[in-house]
Amino acid sequence: xAAPRVHPMMAVSNHDEQSEQQFVVALKSYxxxxxxxxxxxxxxxxxxxxxxxxxxxxxPSLQDIRRELEGHEIYQHWxxxxxxxxxxxxxxxxxxxxxxxxxxxxxARTAPALGSVTTNPDFVVPRYLAATDTHMMxxxxxxxxxxxxxxxxxxxxxAASLYSLGxxxxxxxxxxxxxxxxxxxxxxxxxxxxxxxxxxxTIGNSLIAVARAFPQAEVHGxxxxxxxxxxxxxxxxxxxxKLHFTQxxxxxxxxxxAHFDLVFSSAVLHxxxxxxxxxxxxxxxxxxxxxxxxxxxxxxxxADEASAHDLVRADxxxxxxNEPFWMGAVSADLAGLATRAGxxxxxxxxxxxxxxxxxxxxPAGFGEVNKGGYKSWYLxxxxxxxx
Amino acid sequence: xxxxxxxxxxxxxxxxxxxxxxxxxxxxxxxMVLALTSEVAILRDRVDAxxxxxxxxxxxxxxxxxxxxxxxxAQRERAARRQxxxxxxxxxxxxxxxxxxxxxxxxxx
Numbered sequence: 001x002a003a004p005r006v007h008p009m010m011a012v013s014n015h016d017e018q019s020e021q022q023f024v025v026a027l028k029s030y031x032x033x034x035x036x037x038x039x040x041x042x043x044x045x046x047x048x049x050x051x052x053x054x055x056x057x058x059x060p061s062l063q064d065i066r067r068e069l070e071g072h073e074i075y076q077h078w079x080x081x082x083x084x085x086x087x088x089x090x091x092x093x094x095x096x097x098x099x100x101x102x103x104x105x106x107x108a109r110t111a112p113a114l115g116s117v118t119t120n121p122d123f124v125v126p127r128y129l130a131a132t133d134t135h136m137m138x139x140x141x142x143x144x145x146x147x148x149x150x151x152x153x154x155x156x157x158x159a160a161s162l163y164s165l166g167x168x169x170x171x172x173x174x175x176x177x178x179x180x181x182x183x184x185x186x187x188x189x190x191x192x193x194x195x196x197x198x199x200x201x202t203i204g205n206s207l208i209a210v211a212r213a214f215p216q217a218e219v220h221g222x223x224x225x226x227x228x229x230x231x232x233x234x235x236x237x238x239x240x241x242k243l244h245f246t247q248x249x250x251x252x253x254x255x256x257x258a259h260f261d262l263v264f265s266s267a268v269l270h271x272x273x274x275x276x277x278x279x280x281x282x283x284x285x286x287x288x289x290x291x292x293x294x295x296x297x298x299x300x301x302x303a304d305e306a307s308a309h310d311l312v313r314a315d316x317x318x319x320x321x322n323e324p325f326w327m328g329a330v331s332a333d334l335a336g337l338a339t340r341a342g343x344x345x346x347x348x349x350x351x352x353x354x355x356x357x358x359x360x361x362x363p364a365g366f367g368e369v370n371k372g373g374y375k376s377w378y379l380x381x382x383x384x385x386x387x
Numbered sequence: 388x389x390x391x392x393x394x395x396x397x398x399x400x401x402x403x404x405x406x407x408x409x410x411x412x413x414x415x416x417x418x419m420v421l422a423l424t425s426e427v428a429i430l431r432d433r434v435d436a437x438x439x440x441x442x443x444x445x446x447x448x449x450x451x452x453x454x455x456x457x458x459x460x461a462q463r464e465r466a467a468r469r470q471x472x473x474x475x476x477x478x479x480x481x482x483x484x485x486x487x488x489x490x491x492x493x494x495x496x
Binding site for chain 2 (some may be wrong): 014016020021023024027030034038041056070071072074075076077080081083084085087088091092132133136138139140144146269313319320
């Protein structure tokens, strides 16, 4: 028999599809182990040379480093091969899902009547998401098949664990959700949310983890893609979790004022824009009841403390992995933006990645130390003033 | 968007860029070589499934191969072969870097 499903909505991989996916993981691992160190050494050497030539002790800019790197064969291959591996990853997920699209759509249609999904045929995708396909995912979050269905959501789920090499909570991909919950337990131990909202929830993988941490809460997620949300709803319902999904723009939703006790996002802000981030924070303020909590989890990287290679890697994500606001988000003063929006008790720092559901009353590792990718996340959180 | 246009959008991502300084033909070729390598890896695993089915006197039909799940030992062997294949295909990229990092000609020393 074929490899078992991870959860009831996950597309099943047959023999060849399994091989195709394992090849992608092996190739990505190879590039990380063999090419990345060579580019790291080259970036470090180049940064030193550029600084030496500058002669004024100033840290060289990314643009200066990049100009030098572009002439090196290994840097060129690194970009081409990484992009090819990413394209093969989406191809592998597409191959597997498209073979069983009818069955997956049927599984979604017959999912238990638990929670809800509300899509909007007139929804306008924000320009920063419509302009390029994020992560090079063909069709991105929002280009749905004519007949609706769950195709984009199923592809996203299938690829997610290949993308992070399983380091974000295996094939359930719930580590970021557990990390948000751990952060709330640690920083706001008295918060007992009656309503929770996740902005940019994609297939609900983080939202399930947060719902698990607050079982009494009514839990909502919004995203821009109808197919993603149909899939998210079916996935949660078939896992027995009651979640409500709505197609909406995080900059301005239709929820009433003061409707939520906890609003969060997980690795979303860097996929928006410089203009959108303050609007999203303002919308969090509007949506929270007095005393409610906002949490944004971001990539564990800050431009001001980055090494030359960190900058070169971030530049790759921005320019070639189609996350154009990556550099902007990791350079932005998110805590300052939250404070200026009126939040109090605002803190930004690094939260240890939580592997498995967190426990109340146990320190979860929030502080100033960045332990690196997949070990830490950068979090900013604060309270809306009030009781 | 028409269904044809959507099918195309589900195949090719929007916003593909080639890095400045990179010969676009080399860039395309890297993508094609790695895609072909992926097919070789799949085929090699399929041959492995045939051989393991034969060892248990099971006829290798499309269905028995599609449903074949390798045990842990077989998975380890497959992973090692896959690794060797990737090492072999990507070696020229790493070799070029190693050569570039070598010291200058030392025959005058």
